[in-house]
Amino acid sequence: MRLLARALTGVCVPALFALAMWFTSVKPHLDGKVQNPLVTKGRIGAVTSNHVFSIKVTRVDVASGILRHGAGGDRRLRTPGVFVIVYLEARSDTKVVSLGHARLATRGGLSYAESGRSGTISLTAPFEPMLWRPARFVFEIPRNRLAGARFIVGEEKPIDDLSAETQIDLGLDAARAARLLVHPPADYALKQS
């Protein structure tokens, strides 16, 4: 019995030492997010307002290729995933505002910025107070990230601490996403609105 106790002590003491040493290297992931933008949530088809601007997402299209018109002729942009094109109307509430930091937030915590392709520049002219104007954003995401995707847009500021931001649920549940992915158009032409 005494031998067992000694053996147990001989195992426990080094283990506790090792645990103490491991604790000195642990850095807790404490993210206060105290400077994050102030988010207002809404749904597609409804006007969502924050203290700076209002938007209404009118339409979401999905495509496997985008037709780009250029001086050298038409060209099709292809993607291994899908293009997601978000159409909306926006207006400022008090002063001229430009929209920026647009992204698609998908399930699993992944966030996709605008596509970055040369033929898919977003339409985001500055928005005047009380005047609704159309806008368009183009994203490129993997096919398995479409379901549950949410559109997020804020003010175009280099530092967006505590700025206004709006998050829109695009209504892309699993069933709707599956329908959109069956035969997405391969030569989609971007629209003005």
Added chain:
Amino acid sequence: MQYLPDQLGRNGTIRHVTPVSHAEDRSRRRLLAAAGAFGLLGLAVGVTAVTGGLRHEPDAPLQAGPGRAIDLGLFRVVPLDARMTAIQQFGAPPKSAITVRARVTNLGDKSRAVAEFLNGVAAVPKPGLPANPDVLHSNGQISGDDTSEIHPRIPVDVRMVWSLPKNTTPRAITVVFRKWSYGQSFTTDVFEWTVGDGSPVIAQISIPVRQGPRP
């Protein structure tokens, strides 16, 4: 042999008790053994700490050729090939350059600019003299079209360009990839991936250069 008063019975008889000296000896031996064990343990901990601890030390940079996948933490890179090209600079005549292609996949949780990825890449024309790629002429391509973004889980072919001195035609180029590390900013509470000239080198890839058109 000494006995304590309470060990002595009446009439000077001695009760049958364990002699004090034996008990003392045993406890002294136990104390010495425990002290010795703790001392050895403390010495082992001290020596381990001084020599770097039990944390796994990174191995020497991987030395390999193209085609091998390399994990940089934030990106996974597969160097593909390298060829001689010509680049046009503002108003100047075309200049010789090397273009190195690599398939890059973003393993993070948000999109990154191609220019960000290039921060962790350098070429080594001479030992100890790393050169960063030309950001203006380097770009990404998806399905043959230019892009400035590397989106999560969408592979991008990144073309990294290094300009060359006149009349230089190297047979091979060594490209160095540095490890991205994830941590909290010193001044804010934001967690972010970072890389810099002081980041550890993960891989040195030597790629043969295919000759192409000269300027």
